Amino acid sequence: MKLTLIGAGPGDPDLITLKGIKALQKARVVLYDSLAHPSLLDYCPEDCVKILVGKRFGKTSCGQDEINDLIVEKARQYGEVVRLKGGDSFIFGRGYEEILFAAEHGIESEVIPGISSSYAVPALAGIPLTSRGVSESFWVITGTTKQHELSKDVRLAAQSTATVVILMGLHKLQEIVAIYSELGKTDESISIIQNGTLEEQKVVTGKIGNIVPLSQVSEMASPAIIVIGKVAALPDLSYDKVRGMMQNSQSVTAD
Structure with a gap:
């Protein structure tokens, strides 16, 4: 049996990685999360059993215990089971918990890493997490701990000069702002x-002092990632932005 x-x-x-696609193409049963793009299931064989197990803030189709039980049940039924999770399974994805549970039931596991949203999302919004002379390091922190509280590491990170990336933290924005404000930032x-x-990506940028009203006016909602630090103020030089600037420049020249 295999997970x-x-x-x-x-x-x-x-x-998604090429190795991930190859695994989906051979899958007999897939347990997938809400944050995994639904079109990825098109790689699966027609007779593959696909089961949505949810996992999005405020919306959970299955609890973690139920997911663990499904892994064991389907592995025993089909001999193997694929677990498709958003981002990377080992970065706030509870992946280790699942392979540990599988191991306790005699099921071997293979891990196929994914590109994490913690760095890919900022990158495609034109924000580098590190930049020479601007930021030498970065923190990646969960906005919601097991106790449903903001991680205490946010306060520690806020005292550094590092870029801070907070996942699953939009509903804790006011708490995050309060911490930085207390530190005079x-x-x-x-x-x-x-x-x-x-395609529906939306970005709002401001200062700690005004981000709460800005996010409210912009109607920001989950899933969302928060990036704090000097890099957030760097000009967006992503492809679409640069192409737009070039087109505007050409229009002005033509006039």
């Missing part, structure tokens, strides 16, 4: 990226 854990990547279905740059890497 294959596949990281589906940050959202855009083109960002109301002028620190911050970006919120909603639906990163997808």
Whole structure:
């Protein structure tokens, strides 16, 4: 019996790995999360059993215990089971918990890493997590711990000069702002990226001191990633932005 854990990547279905695609093409049963792009299931054989197990803030089709039980049940029934998870299974994806549970029931596991949204989403929004002379390191922190609280590491990270990336933290935005404000960092740059890497991606950038009203006016919603630090204020030089600037420049020249 075997469990294959596949990281589906940050959202855009083109960002899954080739190895992940090959595993889906052979799958007999797939347990997939809400954050895995639905078109990825098209790689599966026609007779593959596909089961949505949810996992999105505020919306859970299955609890983790139920998912664990399904892994064992389907592995025993089909001899193998594929678990398709958003981002990378080992970065706030509870992937290790699932392979541990599988191992306790005599099921071997294979892990196929995925591109994590923690760095891919900022990158495709034109935000580098590190940049020479601007940021030398970065933190990646969960916005919601097992106790449904904001991680205490946010306060530690806020005291550093590093870029801080917070996943699953939009509903804790006011708490995050309060921590930075207490440290006198109301002028620190911050970006919120909603639906990163997808066509409906939306980005709002401001300062700690004004990001709450900006996010409300922009109607930002989950899934979203928060990036805090000087890099959030760098000019967006992503392909679409540069192409737009070039087109505008050519229009002005023509006039």
